[in-house]
Amino acid sequence: MSKISHSPPRGRWRCGLTALIIPIIFVYFLLASWSASGRDTNKFWPGEELEKLKMIRTHLRKINKPPIKTIKSPDGDLIDCVITHQQPAFDHPQLKGQRPLLEAPPSPVRPSGRRYEKRGGVGVSHEDFQLWKRSGESCPKGTVPIRRTTEKDILRASSTRSFGRKMTSKHIVRRSESSTTGHQHAVGYVTGREQYFYGAKASINVWAPRVANPDEFSLSQIWVISGSFGDDLNTIEAGWQVSPELYGDNSPRFFTYWTSDAYQATGCYNLLCSGFIQTNNDIAIGAAISPTSSYEGGQFDISLLVWMDPKHGNWWLEFGDGALVGYWPSFLFTHLQSNASMVQFGGEIVNSSPDTHTATQMGSGHFADEGFAKASYFRNLEIVDFDNSLVPPSNLQVLADYPDCYDIQSGYNSVWGNYFYYGGPGRNEKCP
Template identity: 70%
Template sequence: MSCSWCKISPVIPIFVFYLLVSSSVSPAYSLETGNQHATSTNQTLRPEEELHKLKMIRAHLNKLNKPASPDGDIIDCVESHLQPAFDHPKLKGKRPLDPPARPSGHNPTGMVTEDFQLWSMSGESCPEGTVPIRRTTQEDMLRASSFRRFGRKLRRHVRRDTNSNGHEHAVGYVTGDQYYGAKASINVWAPKVDNQYEFSLSQMWVISGSFGDDLNTIEAGWQVSPELYGDNYPRFFTYWTSDAYQATGCYNLLCSGFVQTNNRIAIGAAISPTSSYSGGQFDISLLVWKDPKHGNWWLEFGSGVLVGYWPSFLFTHLRDHASMVQFGGEIVNSRTNGHTSTQMGSGHFAGEGFGKASYFRNLQVVDWDNNLIPLSNLRVLADHPNCYDIQGGINRVWGNYFYYGGPGRNVRCP
């Protein structure tokens, strides 16, 4: 159902609104407490008027600022054509595109079988014509290592024979062909992250370029990132870059890039439930594919639920096709002495298998003719197998799959 608190109006951050009203509010009373303070000799106190004004301000703020979800997020319902993507000069004055033809061999139901995000657990959603956007706060920005890098990844090398900035991986990948999309199901965990400046994620990468400064990627999956979100919840995320993570791209909707079309899924919001060790397993299915007609890259969640798309003009090489697809886990190790204890996936090695290790299953790619096909040349590789490892396989039920992950620091990874 539509959410009862979603009055569609421009969102005014609380600190901006405070500046707008503070000049008309006597300094004799605190906006937070209503306590009386010392005033200048030429100021006349009118407690009843001030208290009335304070009540009016608080009532108005309650209309502007939506209630927080169970994970502490505030979700704003923003008119679709006013979302950050439409700040881009090439999209100004335009509207989101209609859905494209899906890849052949993909038979979606168009239904989300259950709510998978904490903010929508009570059945709330945004009205038609709007999209749910996780509100970015001042605290979010202050946690970032630098204002200019807020919402961006540090640069990482995608080649499997090099490492950069402490990024470590356990991935399955295909290369050597032309790829127009990829699909996988990933089980979701809540791995421990050692400190604010590290993260743990599991995702798909759709990649093109020379693996130098012109690297193009499209990314989607789940991540735990205390620096970006201020907590340790696993969160649904997207990412893109067209210059190897240097000046372009961002997470989620933190820059003009990804165009969201869905009014039920909040990118960057916490996922629930999660998998448990020796217990229930919860996975999410993701499909990224290139629209053969317009060339945009679309993202689908679950059984046919479209989330939105990356416009083709954001990219150079990905305007044509991808040359590599990766699936797997990534962490950041910020320690200079010894190894971090940040976990990847479930925090357990691949050899523990189902119910204990993390997995990707039903790995597929989209070919030049918009057909969804099984992988024929999946390779698996772990940068630091004593810390995080990976084991691949294939069977009739799961198709191409692999288990991956690990605890980080241990007796074999000191």
């Protein structure tokens, strides 16, 4: 009986201790799981973080359209097959209720007798240049493949507003730039007060350059430009880029961009806002490119053409030999509604290091004078003329903002036409 009479106090003590320990353990595991997951959406969140999460989920619902099929890429990307007229572009007020144009524009043609050939490099076709296609699956006709955006993608950006956008107007070569921080280029360009352009074409060597910091990128692209270098600058851009912040890895990816106000409030990468209208069901903009070039090894390049449809004024993007990717409607722009006043080809990196120069590589990470299979290249540079013909660029000039970090050398031959080698390692003995 004595044992029975003494048990209730011990039980009450244990109950009291349990009542004290359980909340502590709960809070510990809550904080531990929150810290481990970064921002796990299935946990409890403070009010400010919960509000941020709501904004992110609202934004994701806006850009991730309901798919009729989803394909998992070997690199972990999810490619959603979205009905063509339900892609993000058709959220634009001027496109509500419309469908993509079915009439293919007349492609620019070269004068008879002029053609280009490859030398050592292998141009990849649109059917096999992206990693997600190795799954063996494809999107049905009437849909477009769109890389799904995740919460982690948006959380890597500084804000929901900045996600998918270039947040500075210093992206076009300007001779007055003197600071080594920011955007740096090695480009070939054509411009003229009385000369107008209606597109550009080139074959671009694809590499996987090292990007030293998460908020930096390295890209190689074509720019089609009009307007001044003020707030009314219009650009259309297409090429490949490595951007850990945007994509979460260091793979080169096929990308597009546009802006009509010098990167301030309009435009975005890929299909992350209402703008570019995709028509191709085999190419996923923003998906990883494979294969890539290797130093003293195989060389792979992609051929891109951006040009204005003479009939409707829209700007179309073509991959390889005739694969139409889609178009930018002319109403997105001001100056580019009529023509372009400048075309650029080349590389760009972001240097976010205020003290020593970044070690982010451009192109292959090697200087131009190393040449084929070592330096990266653009070949077969062409301009679309007023009569929708492909012509060699007249008075092609080259410029490297910081030639000790990244440089460029141009040339011409009967096989590659106008071409240049470019790139570099970034930080080195001459670029501290």
